[in-house]
Amino acid sequence: MPVGSNEMIAEILPAAVVAVEARSDPPDVVLFAAEQAVLGRAVAKRRREFTTARDCAHRALTVLGLPPLPIPSGPRGEPRWPMGIVGSITHCHGYRACAVARASELLALGIDAEPNEPLPAGVLGAIARPEELPQLCQLAHTTPAVHWDRLLFSAKESVYKAWFPLTRQELGFEDAVLAIDPRAGSFTARLLVPAPPAADVRPRTLSGRWLVRDGLVLTAIALLAPAVPIALAVPDE
Numbered sequence: 001m002p003v004g005s006n007e008m009i010a011e012i013l014p015a016a017v018v019a020v021e022a023r024s025d026p027p028d029v030v031l032f033a034a035e036q037a038v039l040g041r042a043v044a045k046r047r048r049e050f051t052t053a054r055d056c057a058h059r060a061l062t063v064l065g066l067p068p069l070p071i072p073s074g075p076r077g078e079p080r081w082p083m084g085i086v087g088s089i090t091h092c093h094g095y096r097a098c099a100v101a102r103a104s105e106l107l108a109l110g111i112d113a114e115p116n117e118p119l120p121a122g123v124l125g126a127i128a129r130p131e132e133l134p135q136l137c138q139l140a141h142t143t144p145a146v147h148w149d150r151l152l153f154s155a156k157e158s159v160y161k162a163w164f165p166l167t168r169q170e171l172g173f174e175d176a177v178l179a180i181d182p183r184a185g186s187f188t189a190r191l192l193v194p195a196p197p198a199a200d201v202r203p204r205t206l207s208g209r210w211l212v213r214d215g216l217v218l219t220a221i222a223l224l225a226p227a228v229p230i231a232l233a234v235p236d237e
């Protein structure tokens with residue numbers, strides 16, 4: 001089976017994206033020196049997650065035809081992709097994944113994985129806006145197998161991972177209002193803060209998809225590149 005062709009997260013990403021995921025940590029992964037430097041004195045759990053996710057990233061870039069290249073981290077923790085590439089990384093208990101695409105096809109990518117479990121006590125109040133709560137209550141009533149509070153959290157993390165590399169601007173959990181479509185397996189984030197004027201792309205909404213399977217909540221945002229040059233365009237999503 002070719003790498004990236006049968007991954008669960010690929011189901012919620014467009015065909016232009018190469019995704020590679022892992023459920024365990026291979027023992028023989030070799031990191032580049034610039035990647036080792038990111039780890040510093042990190043604890044074993046962080047080392048395992050980082051190393052396997054970087055291995056997923058290396059393999060995904062190979063599928064795109066790139067030679068082996070390091071993926072260090074920027075000052076805000078963002079992965080620094082090779083020129084002409086966009087991508088995103090996630091890791092949680094029992095799951096690591098990377099998604100990459102050519103920047104000519106996608107402007108931004110954000111992926112996130114979480115356990116399909118309730119958020120710890122007190123977290124929902126910190127990450128949800130008041131107008132998001134009624135929908136979560138209704139969905140919890142109609143479809144209790146999905147932990148919608150966790151899905152909201154994951155979707156907001158995907159929003160941030162797509163937003164930050166585009167704008168270089170922080171985004172708080174209160175800075176976006178999410179609407180989840182349970183039938184379509186999608187969501188839309190309406191951004192309540194403008195991107196800085198200097199950003200090439202200043203999205204006002206970001207749309208994504210979600211999937212709940214095998215004990216995981218997966219969310220993904222893929223912002224397609226417009227067919228025309230973007231210098232004058234302000235895409236809505």
Ligand SMILES: CC(C)(COP(=O)(O)OP(=O)(O)OC[C@H]1O[C@@H](n2cnc3c(N)ncnc32)[C@H](O)[C@@H]1OP(=O)(O)O)[C@@H](O)C(=O)NCCC(=O)NCCS
Nearest residue numbers: 050076077078089090091156157160161164171172173176
């Ligand atoms: C950065 C953040 C989104 C990571 O999410 P997480 O669920 O804690 O962890 P995940 O394992 O899913 O993702 C971690 C990966 O995110 C990526 N990441 C970290 N900072 C990033 C940034 N500024 N931009 C893009 N990607 C980033 C990295 O690849 C990181 O893995 P690595 O350090 O091994 O390279 C989260 O810690 C955070 O800071 N959230 C606050 C901002 C936010 O989510 N706002 C909501 C806006 S609506």
